[in-house]
Amino acid sequence: MDWQALGLSLHLAAWTVALLLPVSVFGARALAFATFRGKALVGALVTLPLVLPPTVLGFYLLVGMGANSPFGQVWTALFGQGLVFSFSGLVAASVLVNLPFAIQPAQRAFEAVPPALREAAACSGLSPLQALWRVDLPLAWPGIMTAMVLTFAHTLGEFGVVLMVGGSIPGETKTIAIAIYDRVQAFDDRSAGIMSLVLLAISISTIMATLALSQRMRRGPVQGAPR
Template identity: 50%
Template sequence: MDFPLIDAEPIWLSLQLAGVTVVILLALGTPIAWWLTQTRSRFRVVVEALVALPLVLPPTVLGFYLLILLGSHGWVGGPVQALTGSALSFSFTGLVFASTLYSLPFVVQPLHSAFESIGKTPMETAQSLGASRLDAFFSVITPLARRGYLTAMVLGFAHTLGEFGVVLMVGGNIPGKTKVISIEIYDRVEVLEYAQAHILSIGLLIFSFLVLVMVYSINRRLPMQVT
């Protein structure tokens, strides 16, 4: 056989995808989670439901609509193609877009419960001492919510690593661009290359187990409100 037993490219790609997605999700999830904590708007439940949608929807629904959206005729893919010359489907950027939607609840929900448990007092105290809201948020709230942030990062990362259905539908199985670990495992199993499939699967199994052990240790004293 002319290929090595294990190809590092899909692993590296999955790690990159998960890393980039988590960074985007923290930036996106923080204001959403904070707004959910503060608002009395009746749209709150609507936003909460939207955020939680990827938890209950089959990946095929997300995959189907992303395929339509991201293609060169799609609402998102069209303008992007006009700007950059290539559509989003079958690209790493497309997968980042998909993963951001797919893993959104896994970041927003831990942040939301962390902000809720902090309550209103620290923010009010900081403001009464003359801090601006933004300043107070970053110097008081964020440190207090560090467990929530840690949980959000770990879960968002792990969940993106475990993504399969959506990538199968919009990825196109391109080595180095969209062929992530889960797709690689699927491919190996399909052609009965069980040795390679085992190595990757066991690796992912151990990694995911360690991640969950970590999440539960972080939250030993905080109630888990992830799902």
């Protein structure tokens, strides 16, 4: 059992969730309600990581963030360290890969809030930000929670992109999914088995949590009141 790899994975997942939470709330709300030029394109781009092979995505990220790319050069100049084959690069890749998981469930939840409620909020004198906080979020939070749970679980299991962008540097980019592959390559089935079991347990609890949340969402946010 590679505890370091598990710790790294959890660390990566936590960062990804933390960075994607505001993106999930504001991005999903914008995609649900706002009308702007190129909305369809943005929607498509956000969904793209779902269908694109992780290696392809990883390849483009590698090229885009590499030391020879303009972005990579700016990053290196700013932080004195390259993005690829580093934890920061891994976080960046993970954020991009998880966009569909972070946005889509939240977007569905925002879309389920009747437009009349937002109009009523505005007519009640609530500014858009107040309406988000007092009306939209209380109604859409199960969707946002679902998005975050999915993002977390998906980050723990991500393999292709991590391998392409991060390589397998222990303590820096060697996540648990990579560690399992690594152990299998070394014919260490026992370690691979234990780690797989840990991931399996995490995945099952995630799915159960998501199911419970989506059930709650279908029932609506009204709780407790006897009928």
